[in-house]
Amino acid sequence: MRSESLRRAAWCGLQDSMPRAALLSIHARIAGTGPAAWEHRSLIQLWGPRFSAYVVAAKDLPLFSLGRLPEDARGLARAHHTASRLHTFLDGRKMPFGQAGHGMGVPHNSLRYAAPTGRVLLRWEGARQPVVWTQPAPNMAPRDARLELARRYLHVFGPTTAASFAEWAGISPAAALAAFEALHPALTPVRTPIGDAWILADDEPAFRAPPGPAAPARLLPSGDAYYLLWGADRELLVPNAKRRAALWTSRVWPGALLVHGEIVGVWRRTAGEIAIEAWRRLSSSEREAAEAEAMSLPLPGLEGPVVVHFRSPA
Numbered sequence: 149m150r151s152e153s154l155r156r157a158a159w160c161g162l163q164d165s166m167p168r169a170a171l172l173s174i175h176a177r178i179a180g181t182g183p184a185a186w187e188h189r190s191l192i193q194l195w196g197p198r199f200s201a202y203v204v205a206a207k208d209l210p211l212f213s214l215g216r217l218p219e220d221a222r223g224l225a226r227a228h229h230t231a232s233r234l235h236t237f238l239d240g241r242k243m244p245f246g247q248a249g250h251g252m253g254v255p256h257n258s259l260r261y262a263a264p265t266g267r268v269l270l271r272w273e274g275a276r277q278p279v280v281w282t283q284p285a286p287n288m289a290p291r292d293a294r295l296e297l298a299r300r301y302l303h304v305f306g307p308t309t310a311a312s313f314a315e316w317a318g319i320s321p322a323a324a325l326a327a328f329e330a331l332h333p334a335l336t337p338v339r340t341p342i343g344d345a346w347i348l349a350d351d352e353p354a355f356r357a358p359p360g361p362a363a364p365a366r367l368l369p370s371g372d373a374y375y376l377l378w379g380a381d382r383e384l385l386v387p388n389a390k391r392r393a394a395l396w397t398s399r400v401w402p403g404a405l406l407v408h409g410e411i412v413g414v415w416r417r418t419a420g421e422i423a424i425e426a427w428r429r430l431s432s433s434e435r436e437a438a439e440a441e442a443m444s445l446p447l448p449g450l451e452g453p454v455v456v457h458f459r460s461p462a
Contacts, residue, residue, distance in 0.1 A: 168274060168448070169369035170203035172403075175446055176366045183448035193270050193278075195263035198318040200371070201272050210286035213266035215297035217290045219323055231262035235282040242281040245270070294319075298327040299334070299348065304373060307338045307345035308381065315378040342380045362409030364437035367422075367445065370401040375411065386411055391427055407434050413460075415442075420452055426460035 168186060175181040186203055196202030196212040204212050218224045237252050249256025259280065262268045266286040272278035286293075301313050314324035328335070328346065336349045347355060368374050375385055375395065386392045395404060395414055405413035405424055413426035422442045430438065435458060442456045 169371055171448075172367070172369035172445060173372050175444075176368055176372070176406075181446050183446045185446070193272060194268065195260045195270065197316055199260040199263060201270065201278065209266055210288035210293045211297045211300065213264050213293075214286055214288055214290045215293035216317055216319055217264040217293075219320065226261050227264050230259060231265040231267040231282065234259055234262055234280070235267065238280075238282055242271075242279050244277040245280045246277045248280060294323065294327050295330055298324070298331060302331070302335070302346065302348050303351060305377065305381075306347040306351065307340050307384075308347075309343075309345050312378060312381050316376065340384060342383050359409070363406070364408065365434065365441045366406040367415055367424075367438070367441050368404040368406055370403055372404065374406070375404050388427075394425075394427075405438060407438065417447075421455045421457065423457045423459065426458065429460055430458070 171181070171183070171186040174185050178185075190206055191203050192206045192209060193201060193203050194209065194213060196204065197216065202212060218227060233252060233254075234248065237248060243251075245259050246256040249259055252259075256277075259268070267282050267284070268280055269283060270278040270280045297317065298313055301316060302308060305312070305316070310325040310328040311321060313319075313328065314321045317324065334349055335346045336352055338345055338347050338355075375382075377385060382392050382396060386395060391411075395401065395411065402414035402416050404411045405415055405426060407413075407430070412428055412430070413424060415422060415424045417423075422445075424438060424442070438458075439456050443454050445454070447454070
C-alpha cells in the first residue's frame with residue numbers, strides 16, 4: 149500500500165476511539181488494507197482533538213498538536229510545564245502513561261495536557277494503556293498550525309461553523325472564531341437546513357457537482373470522521389432524532405452502517421461476531437454487500453471466520 153494513500157486517509161485524523169478503529173477507517177477508504185496498515189511508518193498516534201487518541205499523518209503532527217495549543221496564559225503554562233516534567237521523568241524511555249503518572253506523583257490523565265505542545269507521542273492498541281514518550285517540539289507557529297487545522301476541518305466537515313470547529317478541536321470558541329476570521333477571504337457562505345455556515349471557496353465546484361457512485365456498503369468504526377459531528381450538525385447527516393440517538397449514544401458509539409452513501413443502521417463487534425442493526429429493510433443485494441464488507445474487515449488476531457447477525461424492522 150502506498151504511503152501517500154495512507155496520508156490522504158488520515159488527512160483530518162482517524163480517531164482511534166476503540167481498538168484499531170483507525171484501521172477500519174483506513175479500510176473503508178483504501179482497497180487492500182491489511183491488519184498492520186495503522187502501524188505504517190507514515191502515521192503516528194497522539195492525543196488529538198478533545199484529548200482522544202488519534203492516528204494522523206506524521207507530517208501533520210503540528211496541526212493536531214500545536215493547532216490546539218491553549219492561548220490563555222494558564223492553559224499554555226500547564227501544557228508546557230506538563231510536557232517538560234514528563235520529558236525529564238521519562239529521560240528517553242517509553243512507558244505506559246499510568247506508570248508514568250504514578251512515578252511523577254500526578255493523575256495519569258493529566259499527562260494529556262502536554263499533547264498540544266507536540267512533544268508527546270503514544271502507541272495505543274486498545275487493550276492496555278497507551279505507551280508514551282517525548283520528542284522535540286514541531287517547528288511551526290501555533291497560529292499557522294491552527295489555521296491549517298481549521299482549513300482541513302472545513303474541507304472534511306463543511307458546511308460548518310466556527311462553533312462546530314471549536315467543539316471538534318477542543319479549543320475555545322474565541323480561538324476558533326479567530327481562525328475562521330483569518331480564513332475569511334478563502335471561505336464562501338452557504339445556507340443549510342440547520343442554518344448559515346461556511347465552506348472553502350475552492351470546494352464550491354465539488355458541492356455543485358453531481359455525486360459520484362457510492363460504495364454498496366461500508367462498516368464505519370466508532371468515531372469515524374464521516375460522522376464525527378456535534379450538536380445540530382448531526383441533523384444534516386441523520387435527520388431522524390430517534391436514529392441520531394442510536395448512533396450518537398451517551399456512551400461508546402456504535403459503528404455506522406453506510407449503504408450507497410447513506411447511514412442506514414449501526415453495528416457492533418464482539419470478538420468474531422458482528423451484529424448489524426438496520427433502520428430499514430435491506431434488499432437482498434444490500435444485505436449481501438453489508439455481509440461481504442463485514443467479512444472483509446482486516447481484523448487482526450481473530451481465530452475462525454467472522455459471523456454476521458442482521459436485525460432489521462419487520
